[in-house]
Amino acid sequence: MLDALEVVTTVVVGLLVGVEFSVAFVINRILDALPGDAGQLGRSHGGRMLGAVMPFWYIGSVVLAAVWAIVGWGHHGTGLVVTAAGLLIVSVIMSLLLLVPINNQGKTWTPENRPEDWKKLMNRWDRWHYARVAVLIGAFALLVAALA
Structure with a gap:
């Protein structure tokens, strides 16, 4: 069971990293x-x-990593999995505090109702997104390392 959980978690987080x-x-x-x-x-x-879609994917990734850490407690690589889960939690917090507020505005914009500074807001979202991608890559790398 642990082997399947490790593979599923790594694939789900890997796909999340790829999309982001x-x-x-x-x-x-x-x-x-x-x-x-x-x-x-x-x-x-x-x-x-x-x-x-992303809220389910992010929370699902955190849950899978947490379950892996719990089920695999004491096995090789558990510390890496716990750290990866922590990074995934950081990515969720970043999303909620920094990216979702901008996204919630941007998804309603049309050429007729967008604010004057819409490009500035999109650039801010992009910068925070780059940071979140780096966090996700770190989490994924730790999960892969835990498998080795």
Whole structure:
């Protein structure tokens, strides 16, 4: 059972890292390069779509890592898993305090109702997102190391 839990947790967190990395370094760069209002409309749609899924994915990742730490207590790598779970908790706190408030505004914007400083807000979201991606990569790397 522990082996299956380790694999499932690592895959779920790895996919989360992949999606968030893609958003940071691929999707948002593509959207920013689109002409006219297309990029802002794409970010709004992405905020609505991913904003509906990500809370479950983030909390699920924390729960899986916590269960792995509990079930595997005393096994090799438990400290790494506990630290990874802590980083995943940090990513949730970052999301709630720094990214979700901006996303909740941005997902309602249209070219007609967006604020004058919308690009400044999106740049702020991007900077916090880069930091969150770094935290997630750290958590994922620790989980992989715990498997070795």
